[in-house]
Amino acid sequence: MRMQPFTVLATEGQARRGRITTAHGTIETPAFVPCATHGSIRGVPTDRLRPRRSLRPRSGPASASGESDITPGEIPRLELILSNIYHLMLRPGIEAIEALGGIHRFMGWERAIITDSGGFQAFVFAERTSSRSSKNEGGPAQLRQGFAGQPSLRMSEEGMTFRSHLDGSTHLLTPESVIEMQERIGVDIGTCLDVCTGFPVPEREVAQAVDQTNRWAERSIGHWSSVTGQLLLYGMVQGSIYEDQRRRSAEFIRALPFAGFAIGGNMYTFGATLAELAAQKPRMWEVVGYTASLLPEDKPRHLLGVGEPSDLIAGVKQGIDTFDCVMATRIARHGSAWVRTEPEGWAYRRENLRSAEFSRSTAPIDARCACLACRRRVPRGYLRHLLVEQDPVAAELLTLHNLTFLATLMAEIRSSLEVGTFTDRFGG
Numbered sequence: 236m237r238m239q240p241f242t243v244l245a246t247e248g249q250a251r252r253g254r255i256t257t258a259h260g261t262i263e264t265p266a267f268v269p270c271a272t273h274g275s276i277r278g279v280p281t282d283r284l285r286p287r288r289s290l291r292p293r294s295g296p297a298s299a300s301g302e303s304d305i306t307p308g309e310i311p312r313l314e315l316i317l318s319n320i321y322h323l324m325l326r327p328g329i330e331a332i333e334a335l336g337g338i339h340r341f342m343g344w345e346r347a348i349i350t351d352s353g354g355f356q357a358f359v360f361a362e363r364t365s366s367r368s369s370k371n372e373g374g375p376a377q378l379r380q381g382f383a384g385q386p387s388l389r390m391s392e393e394g395m396t397f398r399s400h401l402d403g404s405t406h407l408l409t410p411e412s413v414i415e416m417q418e419r420i421g422v423d424i425g426t427c428l429d430v431c432t433g434f435p436v437p438e439r440e441v442a443q444a445v446d447q448t449n450r451w452a453e454r455s456i457g458h459w460s461s462v463t464g465q466l467l468l469y470g471m472v473q474g475s476i477y478e479d480q481r482r483r484s485a486e487f488i489r490a491l492p493f494a495g496f497a498i499g500g501n502m503y504t505f506g507a508t509l510a511e512l513a514a515q516k517p518r519m520w521e522v523v524g525y526t527a528s529l530l531p532e533d534k535p536r537h538l539l540g541v542g543e544p545s546d547l548i549a550g551v552k553q554g555i556d557t558f559d560c561v562m563a564t565r566i567a568r569h570g571s572a573w574v575r576t577e578p579e580g581w582a583y584r585r586e587n588l589r590s591a592e593f594s595r596s597t598a599p600i601d602a603r604c605a606c607l608a609c610r611r612r613v614p615r616g617y618l619r620h621l622l623v624e625q626d627p628v629a630a631e632l633l634t635l636h637n638l639t640f641l642a643t644l645m646a647e648i649r650s651s652l653e654v655g656t657f658t659d660r661f662g663g
Contacts, residue, residue: 321353361388
């Protein structure tokens with residue numbers, strides 16, 4: 236019988252203050268999970284991410300200021316990062332990671348690691364391959380056009396056969412192979428193979444995807460039960476925007492003995508503009524709230540692909556425990572930083588430090604921030620210069636800033652839940 240890894244320490248409304256126990260330490264929740272998709276957080280050495288003080292589980296709640304008392308360069312309570320089996324299996328390969336001592340030694344990261352199964356990535360790259368729309372970016376011409384005219388993704392009861400976006404080689408993901416790969420490299424939290432649909436799609440297609448995901452989930456549980464490692468396996472809840480499909484998925488998945496649950500599925504239009512995304516958010520949160528309410532209260536809930544600061548607050552209100560997203564690091568590489576706009580609260584704006592208006596600014600990004608750049612009061616004018624010169628130091632400093640921004644936000648959310656002031660601080 237596997238140990239129950241999750242403990243709820245406090246609640247306020249649907250929001251939960253919890254703790255996840257893994258083979259590589261505890262994760263205090265709610266928490267943001269940075270994406271090291273290819274095995275690293277782009278542009279940031281691992282030792283910049285590792286806290287310089289003990290993160291042993293505490294016997295009691297921390298003070299409101301305890302989690303923010305950090306040293307320059309340290310990201311407060313960063314305890315879990317996410318990587319991706321799709322990318323790792325293609326390069327450098329599971330065997331290479333094993334030969335290097337497992338994923339923790341490979342990445343130089345001693346704390347917990349969660350991996351996505353890779354099914355979503357296979358789907359996304361197939362979408363890009365099959366579309367010649369100018370909205371699809373992020374890959375070479377052969378990625379969008381396919382390799383020698385061959386289909387890049389084929390679904391079957393056995394699993395998901397896809398063609399690598401790197402060289403066109405053919406690979407098969409099955410429920411069993413995904414778990415085996417996560418076990419072999421020593422992942423702490425794994426996810427099972429699922430079927431992701433596009434958006435928008437007819438409900439009948441979503442229903443078929445839910446059915447296949449459910450059948451694969453049963454096989455995943457069967458294989459996971461046969462291994463003796465310390466992997467915690469999360470079940471995947473799908474269903475797009477359709478309430479009936481979300482309910483069918485959640486009711487089936489929650490009946491299986493998963494260690495936790497991940498809420499996935501596209502609820503946005505591929506290639507949507509920022510304005511279109513903003514218009515679609517209310518519907519997304521309605522779906523997330525409904526889905527979370529169907530999941531067990533004694534197991535952790537992870538929301539895939541959400542990382543805007545305001546969305547983290549909204550997700551916590553819906554009962555989500557952990558979130559992952561590439562946004563913080565991606566916008567940093569393009570020169571943008573989140574900055575708080577009020578002394579005590581969490582109103583914020585996104586500033587483009589490439590703008591000429593900062594060319595002579597001597598101010599740090601945010602005087603209240605504890606990141607390396609802000610603690611050392613690196614001027615915005617200098618950061619703009621580095622960005623214009625395409626110096627990688629700029630991307631590193633802005634990435635550390637944005638990750639610190641989110642980690643500090645989550646630390647304050649946890650503290651407010653511990654003392655019962657979450658609603659007062661972050662709204663109902």
